[in-house]
Amino acid sequence: MTDPLSPKDRIIFALDLPTLDEAVRYVDLLSGHVGVFKVGLELFCACGPAVVHAVNERTKGAGVFLDLKFHDIPATVRGAIRSASTLKARFITVHCDEGRGLLKAAVEGGGSGTKVLGVTVLTSLSGEDFIDAGIDASRFPEPADLVLHRARLARLAGCAGVVCSGLEVGMVRKEFGPAFLTVTPGIRGAGEAKGDQKRTVTPYEAVYNGADYIVVGRPIRNAPDPVKAADSIAGEIERALEDRGERDITGCGKT
Ligand code: C5P
Numbered sequence: 001m002t003d004p005l006s007p008k009d010r011i012i013f014a015l016d017l018p019t020l021d022e023a024v025r026y027v028d029l030l031s032g033h034v035g036v037f038k039v040g041l042e043l044f045c046a047c048g049p050a051v052v053h054a055v056n057e058r059t060k061g062a063g064v065f066l067d068l069k070f071h072d073i074p075a076t077v078r079g080a081i082r083s084a085s086t087l088k089a090r091f092i093t094v095h096c097d098e099g100r101g102l103l104k105a106a107v108e109g110g111g112s113g114t115k116v117l118g119v120t121v122l123t124s125l126s127g128e129d130f131i132d133a134g135i136d137a138s139r140f141p142e143p144a145d146l147v148l149h150r151a152r153l154a155r156l157a158g159c160a161g162v163v164c165s166g167l168e169v170g171m172v173r174k175e176f177g178p179a180f181l182t183v184t185p186g187i188r189g190a191g192e193a194k195g196d197q198k199r200t201v202t203p204y205e206a207v208y209n210g211a212d213y214i215v216v217g218r219p220i221r222n223a224p225d226p227v228k229a230a231d232s233i234a235g236e237i238e239r240a241l242e243d244r245g246e247r248d249i250t251g252c253g254k255t
Contacts, residue, residue, distance in 0.1 A: 007237035009035030010207065011230060012065050012183065014217030015055075016040055020047045024054060026221070031059045033230040036090065038065040038215060052087040063090030065183075065215075069119050071095040074105030081109030081116065091115050091183070093163060096150035103157030115181065118154030120147040120164045123186030126198040143199060144168045148175065155180060166201030166209055173210030185215035187233075192219060203233045207240035 011034040015023045023043055030037075037055045044051065044066070055064050066089035070077045077094060084092055094106040096118040103118055110116040121143050130137050130146075140146040147168040152175075154162050161181025164172055169182045188200040195218060206214045216233060223229035 005035070005212070007234040007241065008033055008230070010211075010213050010237055011233055012036040012038050012213050012215045013220055013230070014038040014040060014067075014185075014215055015043050015051075016217050016221070017043055018046055020051055020054060023047070023051055024058065026226070027055055027058050029226060030220070030230055031062060033227055033234070034062070034220075036063045036065050036213065038067050038217075039089075040067045041069070044068060049087050052089060056088055065089065065091040065093075066114075067091075067093050069093045069095055070106060071098065071102075074101050077102055078105040078109040081106050081114075082111070085109065085111030085114040089114055091117055091160075093117050093119050094159075095119050096154050096162070100153050100157050103154055103159060107158040115160035116158075117181065117183060118150065118157075118159045118162045120150040120154070120162050120168070121199075123165045123199045124196045129198075144171060148172065151176065151180075161212070163215075165199035166206035166211060166214075167199050169206065169211045170209040181213070182211050183213045183215060184211035185217075187214050187216045187219060189219060203236040204240045207237045208244050210244070 013030055013034040015026060015037055017023050027037055039051055052064050066084055070080050081092060092114050094103060094116060096103060106116050127142055147164045148171060151162045151172050155176055162172060163183045165186045166184045169184050172182055184206040186197045186200045187203055187206060188194055190202055194200050203214055220226045220229045
């Protein structure tokens, strides 16, 4: 099957910035080098819907990933996603940890053109954090067990896909196939500082393992030359897609 997404289309750049001016500066700089701009809590709380309109207007065809990670009672999330869908974001996120009722409400609130993705287990968490989070380690000994459980709920609820780390994406891809989207944050180059992220992989590993998209923030934003960093990541993605294609002859991957 021919893949319609180019390597750069698969990069979601996280606009984790405090002002509209700074966001617009990065959008202008990186348009044409990444495929999607992610508006998260920091920027949305500072600028509101205006930033989504600004990104949509300034980029020709690059989508917006509205990463507000909704988490509330079903009726509230249904309404929030209904409102957010009018902003014409390509993707919107909801936490999976409240179960199927909330996920179904989120999907019901999503308008046509906005895909609802379930956030499985944050890439900033490792198994050691499960006790604090009240997660039963005898049932979910590894983050991968919980990711798969939550991905199943998201799938049953009708989500278009999930957000998970590159350590679990192969497993998710294997169980649900290529029509269920996978988005992988926690991307770091070999030896690069992890910051608050714990379950990290390189761009190559994420895509080779099956990710449709990768989310990259600091490794591009803090690079001396963000355009060069984005282009280099696209190069890694291209190599991973080629290698993944060869591996798929044996039946384990996406395309
Ligand atoms: O700077 P860095 O590349 O670590 O940024 C990762 C981005 O991905 C952040 O904007 C964060 O909110 C987002 N994200 C994540 N883990 C998830 C879902 C989203 O790190 N599970």
